[in-house]
Amino acid sequence: xxxxxxxxxxxxxxxxxxxxxxxxxxxxxxxxxxxxxxxxxxxxxxxxxxxxxxxxxxxxxxxxxxxxxxxxxxxxxxxxxxxxxxxxxxxxxxxxxxxxxxxxxxxxxxxxxxxxxxxxxxxxxxxxxxxxxxxxxxxxxxxxxxxxxxxxxxxxxxxxxxxxxxxxxxxxxxxxxxxxxxxxxxxxxxxxxxxxxxxxxxxxxxxxxxxxxxxxxxxxxxxxxxxxxxxxxxxxxxxxxxxxxxxxxxxxxxxxxxxx
Amino acid sequence: xxxxxxxxxxxxxxxxxxxxxxxxxxxxxxxxxxxxxxxxxxxxxxxxxxxxxxxxxxxxxxxxxxxxxxxxxxxxxxxxxxxxxxxxxxxxxxxxxxxxxxxxxxxxxxxxxxxxxxxxxxxxxxxxxxxxxxxxxxxxxxxxxxxxxxxxxxxxxxxxxxxxxxxxxxxxxxxxxxxxxxxxxxxxxxxxxxxxxxxxxxxxxxxxxxxxxxxxxxxxxxxxxxxxxxxxxxxxxxxxxxxxxxxxxxxxxxxxxxxxxxxxxxxxxxxxxxxxxxxxxxxxxxxxxxxxxxxxxxxxxxxxxxx
Numbered sequence: 245x246x247x248x249x250x251x252x253x254x255x256x257x258x259x260x261x262x263x264x265x266x267x268x269x270x271x272x273x274x275x276x277x278x279x280x281x282x283x284x285x286x287x288x289x290x291x292x293x294x295x296x297x298x299x300x301x302x303x304x305x306x307x308x309x310x311x312x313x314x315x316x317x318x319x320x321x322x323x324x325x326x327x328x329x330x331x332x333x334x335x336x337x338x339x340x341x342x343x344x345x346x347x348x349x350x351x352x353x354x355x356x357x358x359x360x361x362x363x364x365x366x367x368x369x370x371x372x373x374x375x376x377x378x379x380x381x382x383x384x385x386x387x388x389x390x391x392x393x394x395x396x397x398x399x400x401x402x403x404x405x406x407x408x409x410x411x412x413x414x415x416x417x418x419x420x421x422x423x424x425x426x427x428x429x430x431x432x433x434x435x436x437x438x439x440x441x442x443x444x445x446x447x448x449x450x451x452x453x454x455x456x457x458x459x460x461x462x463x464x465x466x467x468x469x470x471x472x473x474x475x476x477x478x479x480x481x482x483x484x485x486x487x488x489x490x491x492x493x494x495x496x497x498x499x500x501x502x503x504x
Numbered sequence: 505x506x507x508x509x510x511x512x513x514x515x516x517x518x519x520x521x522x523x524x525x526x527x528x529x530x531x532x533x534x535x536x537x538x539x540x541x542x543x544x545x546x547x548x549x550x551x552x553x554x555x556x557x558x559x560x561x562x563x564x565x566x567x568x569x570x571x572x573x574x575x576x577x578x579x580x581x582x583x584x585x586x587x588x589x590x591x592x593x594x595x596x597x598x599x600x601x602x603x604x605x606x607x608x609x610x611x612x613x614x615x616x617x618x619x620x621x622x623x624x625x626x627x628x629x630x631x632x633x634x635x636x637x638x639x640x641x642x643x644x645x646x647x648x649x650x651x652x653x654x655x656x657x658x659x660x661x662x663x664x665x666x667x668x669x670x671x672x673x674x675x676x677x678x679x680x681x682x683x684x685x686x687x688x689x690x691x692x693x694x695x696x697x698x699x700x701x702x703x704x705x706x707x708x709x710x711x712x713x714x715x716x717x718x719x720x721x722x723x724x725x726x727x728x729x730x731x732x733x734x735x736x737x738x739x740x741x742x743x744x745x746x747x748x749x750x751x752x753x754x755x756x757x758x759x760x761x762x763x764x765x766x767x768x769x770x771x772x773x774x775x776x777x778x779x780x781x782x783x784x785x786x787x788x789x790x791x792x793x794x795x796x797x798x799x800x801x802x803x804x805x806x807x808x809x810x811x
Contacts, residue, residue, distance in 0.1 A: 323806065486736075486750055
């Protein structure tokens with residue numbers, strides 16, 4: 245919560261390239277830096293626009309065109325995954341795996357399948373796909389990631405994807421012109437409150453050219469914020485109020501429905 | 505119409521939740537039970553985390569039982585003295601139950617313990633109630649006198665010292681079994697996260713011979729006090745009571761409870777017991793089914809601390 249938003253004047257957040265050899269400048273902008281959660285919030289989406297500006301004549305002549313990969317990472321959580329097994333005829337949680345500080349929300353959007361963008365080596369190195377990311381897990385006394393075909397790991401990704409909290413769309417980025425792109429970041433209603441980092445990578449000829457970072461946050465506003473704060477900071481008072489509300493509701497119904 | 509819940513952190517259909525409150529409220533008013541053992545699984549089913557569900561259901565049960573208590577009170581069907589005596593045992597039972605809950609969680613396998621307890625408890629209680637009330641109904645149809653409920657019909661509970669007279673219920677029993685029943689209800693409620701009304705009603709009927717007319721109203725007094733304090737405790741310690749969710753459930757619940765109470769008053773005692781027995785048995789069998797049938801998904805994920 246201490247991280248400051250990189251809101252620059254206007255909506256354009258231009259970040260200089262981090263790759264020294266790059267001859268491209270990447271400029272991105274997101275439609276909103278704050279998503280307000282009120283009582284009618286049922287999920288939303290944020291639109292990201294960007295342009296790649298070739299600086300040198302050599303880069304202007306790039307034949308294959310640019311590829312864009314957008315990664316959105318939500319606030320981190322520690323998640324316990326459990327597996328049921330049959331013991332004496334009863335299905336019960338036997339195995340469990342703890343995922344330490346993994347993104348609560350993770351979206352990977354690109355303009356085409358990663359295999360067509362670059363080679364497997366680079367995909368792994370840049371952790372392009374959902375399954376290529378590192379998910380630290382508690383393994384005995386160690387903390388580390390496991391092979392991709394590990395059942396806990398793959399089922400973790402499957403469940404997160406089912407809840408629409410992990411998203412991978414290889415057609416999620418649209419190139420409006422060879423240098424201008426647009427991506428829509430889907431945010432389900434279950435997306436947790438907090439800061440979200442947006443990382444945009446531009447690749448060409450199987451190599452990373454440049455990347456840019458941006459951010460947005462999801463916050464509760466109005467009544468939702470009031471209730472959440474009250475519950476957190478004045479627990480006892482909040483509880484007494486809720487209990488009183490219950491008694492009043494019950495009493496009110498008994499009075500309204502009185503027939504005799 | 506969707507509404508975003510501030511503590512549960514997800515949107516729900518307001519009419520669906522209202523309908524759930526109505527249905528469970530009806531059952532709760534009719535049988536004098538809290539209905540937590542029905543509502544909590546329903547809320548978890550629509551995606552609310554178990555901890556928020558358990559904490560918010562407590563206030564819903566408090567509201568339903570409050571409305572029930574008032575309407576039974578008007579019909580002079582509440583034995584306040586008996587309710588207060590039960591409560592005395594219930595508070596101690598809750599404290600011991602919370603302690604055991606912590607111990608069990610430390611040992612792991614709390615899920616399984618709760619699952620098996622649900623199956624054993626609900627199936628046994630439901631089965632006993634069904635068979636007893638069926639026998640009563642059959643006896644009545646054969647023209648024989650209904651369940652003997654004369655002054656001389658005593659159980660072992662009547663032979664103990666510290667006798668007290670509960671005027672409203674027209675019973676004269678020892679305070680010891682009353683405290684014991686209160687203790688068991690408080691204990692089971694804390695360990696299993698249920699109000700325990702479905703256990704309390706048959707126990708009062710079979711062990712103390714409390715007449716059907718006062719048993720429900722009295723049971724509701726106990727439920728009201730325990731659930732109102734559970735709401736405050738949950739809110740103060742876990743901060744997981746969703747007031748918006750609770751309010752929607754309450755509004756549905758109190759309306760349902762009013763109609764339920766009316767339906768219950770118009771029904772014969774044996775029939776009411778048979779219906780409640782069937783309901784309890786059905787929920788017990790459903791839990792048993794869940795334990796023995798291979799689940800659709802063997803894997804589940806949950807945020808640490810959200811259980």
